[in-house]
Amino acid sequence: MIWLGIETSNAPLSIAVVKDGQVLIEIVQNLKLTHSVTVMPTIQELLEKVNLKPSDIDGIAVSEGPGSYTGLRIGVTVAKTIAWSLKKPVVGVSSLKVLAANAQLFNGIICSLFDARRQNVYAASYTENLSETVIEEQHISIDELLEKLKEMSKPVMFVGLDVAIFKEKIVECLGELAYFAPTSLQLPRASKLIELVQNEPLPSVEEIHSFVPKYHRIAQAEAEWIKEQKRGNQ
Amino acid sequence: MGEFTMKDTIILAIETSCDETAAAIIRNGTEIISNVVASQIESQKRFGGVVPEIASRHHVEQITIVIEEALEKANMQPSDLTAVAVTEGPGLVGALLIGINAAKAFAFVHNLPIIGVHHIAGHIYANALVQPMQFPLLALVVSGGHTELVLMKEHGSFEVIGETRDDAAGEAYDKVARVLNMPYPGGPHIDRLAHEADEAVEFPRAWLEDSYDFSFSGLKSAVINYKHNMDQRGEEINPAHVARGFQESVVEVLTTKTLRAAKEYNVKQVIAAGGVSANKGLRTSLEQVFEQEGIAFTVPPLKLCTDNAAMIGAAASYMYEAGVRGELSMNGVPGKELKSW
Ligand SMILES: Nc1ncnc2c1ncn2[C@@H]1O[C@H](COP(=O)(O)OP(=O)(O)OP(=O)(O)O)[C@@H](O)[C@H]1O
Numbered sequence: 001m002i003w004l005g006i007e008t009s010n011a012p013l014s015i016a017v018v019k020d021g022q023v024l025i026e027i028v029q030n031l032k033l034t035h036s037v038t039v040m041p042t043i044q045e046l047l048e049k050v051n052l053k054p055s056d057i058d059g060i061a062v063s064e065g066p067g068s069y070t071g072l073r074i075g076v077t078v079a080k081t082i083a084w085s086l087k088k089p090v091v092g093v094s095s096l097k098v099l100a101a102n103a104q105l106f107n108g109i110i111c112s113l114f115d116a117r118r119q120n121v122y123a124a125s126y127t128e129n130l131s132e133t134v135i136e137e138q139h140i141s142i143d144e145l146l147e148k149l150k151e152m153s154k155p156v157m158f159v160g161l162d163v164a165i166f167k168e169k170i171v172e173c174l175g176e177l178a179y180f181a182p183t184s185l186q187l188p189r190a191s192k193l194i195e196l197v198q199n200e201p202l203p204s205v206e207e208i209h210s211f212v213p214k215y216h217r218i219a220q221a222e223a224e225w226i227k228e229q230k231r232g233n234q
Numbered sequence: 235m236g237e238f239t240m241k242d243t244i245i246l247a248i249e250t251s252c253d254e255t256a257a258a259i260i261r262n263g264t265e266i267i268s269n270v271v272a273s274q275i276e277s278q279k280r281f282g283g284v285v286p287e288i289a290s291r292h293h294v295e296q297i298t299i300v301i302e303e304a305l306e307k308a309n310m311q312p313s314d315l316t317a318v319a320v321t322e323g324p325g326l327v328g329a330l331l332i333g334i335n336a337a338k339a340f341a342f343v344h345n346l347p348i349i350g351v352h353h354i355a356g357h358i359y360a361n362a363l364v365q366p367m368q369f370p371l372l373a374l375v376v377s378g379g380h381t382e383l384v385l386m387k388e389h390g391s392f393e394v395i396g397e398t399r400d401d402a403a404g405e406a407y408d409k410v411a412r413v414l415n416m417p418y419p420g421g422p423h424i425d426r427l428a429h430e431a432d433e434a435v436e437f438p439r440a441w442l443e444d445s446y447d448f449s450f451s452g453l454k455s456a457v458i459n460y461k462h463n464m465d466q467r468g469e470e471i472n473p474a475h476v477a478r479g480f481q482e483s484v485v486e487v488l489t490t491k492t493l494r495a496a497k498e499y500n501v502k503q504v505i506a507a508g509g510v511s512a513n514k515g516l517r518t519s520l521e522q523v524f525e526q527e528g529i530a531f532t533v534p535p536l537k538l539c540t541d542n543a544a545m546i547g548a549a550a551s552y553m554y555e556a557g558v559r560g561e562l563s564m565n566g567v568p569g570k571e572l573k574s575w
């Protein structure tokens with residue numbers, strides 16, 4: 001089984017090709033280039049390097065969110081269009097879980113996060129080997145997240161490029177319990193995406209059309225519209 | 235075998251520049267094999283206009299469905315296609331990116347060339363689906379985001395000789411419609427009301443001297459002021475009279491400038507394009523004037539005036555013949571200029 005992995009949920013880009021559980025090739029880059037420009041040429045280049053044709057792909061794993069709306073849409077659009085064109089399944093994976101997987105050997109809690117501005121983050125937390133989810137992925141204020149982690153009184157490994165933004169706060173709240181992943185583990189890897197799903201049952205190809213990013217937030221205009229409606233109904 | 239047969243050029247075209255997710259299949263630049271448009275109007279109506287983030291989200295939901303439907307309606311396989319075309323710009327960047335990335339992924343899997351099309355070139359080439367273009371040609375482009383006069387000396391050559399200095403015609407229609415409490419998009423509603431009216435409120439015309447440029451913001455303000463003054467006096471406005479007065483001003487300016495430019499540049503054909511060219515008043519006025527002048531005039535059928543992918547496929551067919559090819563690194567160009575292919 002040949003998998004193509006696509007990770008564009010935030011600024012870094014990662015593409016991987018995995019065959020029967022073995023990583024054939026993978027690229028991880030942190031160049032802040034536009035995904036729209038880089039994704040397709042990168043997929044083409046990697047497949048060429050490993051001598052595979054698009055039609056050799058049996059499944060596609062893609063980071064489905066949360067993350068940058070535009071980044072998510074580019075990855076999901078490319079993934080679902082390739083999947084639909086080949087009539088092969090596309091599987092979405094939480095972008096927070098993929099990131100946490102980088103530190104899955106940590107004996108304690110693994111917390112992955114992305115900055116969501118105004119002191120908010122998208123975050124989730126797992127136990128060693130991601131065997132359990134202790135904090136479901138959500139849009140949450142950094143203070144609230146740290147409170148939740150503090151209550152668990154366990155060592156916490158923070159993963160993600162955006163962790164640096166909150167480092168002071170984290171140390172202030174968790175002290176000795178706070179650990180920070182080394183830089184080499186802060187970028188999401190598309191091979192991890194595949195690793196997380198390759199042993200799971202595959203969705204059917206009928207589900208490709210309805211596959212969309214998990215934004216975790218409704219659009220602002222829609223939120224305001226709903227508020228208006230409620231006000232109108234009172 | 236051995237027999238040489240002319241191969242048809244069959245283009246799958248994709249358009250997602252604003253709030254329609256569209257795909258079409260065009261044969262030899264002239265024949266529409268299928269033309270699918272998934273409109274977001276019902277959703278966007280809630281906001282009184284197009285919200286870019288909502289538009290992008292709907293495009294991701296619809297994109298593969300719409301492409302599949304275009305192929306199915308055409309009864310075609312990807313292997314029947316010659317190339318994939320997609321709107322590269324101008325438009326909403328987040329919306330453009332969905333069509334572009336879907337087009338690139340599809341082209342990559344099926345090993346097809348990809349062609350990036352200018353949205354306004356698309357609107358203009360909707361006319362090539364009606365009748366062959368004769369050059370020099372003058373195009374009056376009137377849409378939600380554009381109002382311009384484009385001179386074409388040959389296929390793929392575009393010279394903008396005049397454009398709006400403020401609002402686009404469609405934008406003015408939509409804003410005036412909002413003042414009159416009509417739903418989005420307001421153009422068709424104003425058009426209908428204007429035709430029902432037996433009288434018109436007199437509004438100004440912006441001539442801008444001998445320039446081929448346009449301006450509609452003064453007209454829009456005049457409508458707003460008129461309503462405001464009536465409100466202050468406690469008088470009811472007659473929306474139909476306002477609609478007719480507004481439309482008369484728009485149509486007269488568009489017609490007069492187009493005619494003057496057509497004569498100055500000695501064009502063989504005049505065409506109208508873009509959403510506002512669906513306007514009954516404008517179509518009738520242009521038809522009459524150019525019939526009198528003996529200059530060929532065409533305007534696309536209504537469903538090819540507003541955004542669609544058939545028009546993108548029509549333009550792309552000529553681009554394909556001219557050897558234009560895009561790359562897998564194609565990006566959305568929200569402010570793309572109209573000069574050449
Ligand atoms: N019958 C009509 N009379 C006047 N305006 C109309 C009519 N039908 C549609 N319109 C207007 O056409 C516009 C939509 O046209 P179109 O889809 O070409 O624009 P757009 O794609 O949003 O903008 P652009 O093509 O410049 O990027 C809207 O402003 C709408 O109100």
Ligand SMILES: [Mg+2]
Binds near residue numbers: 353540
């Ligand atoms: Mg348009």
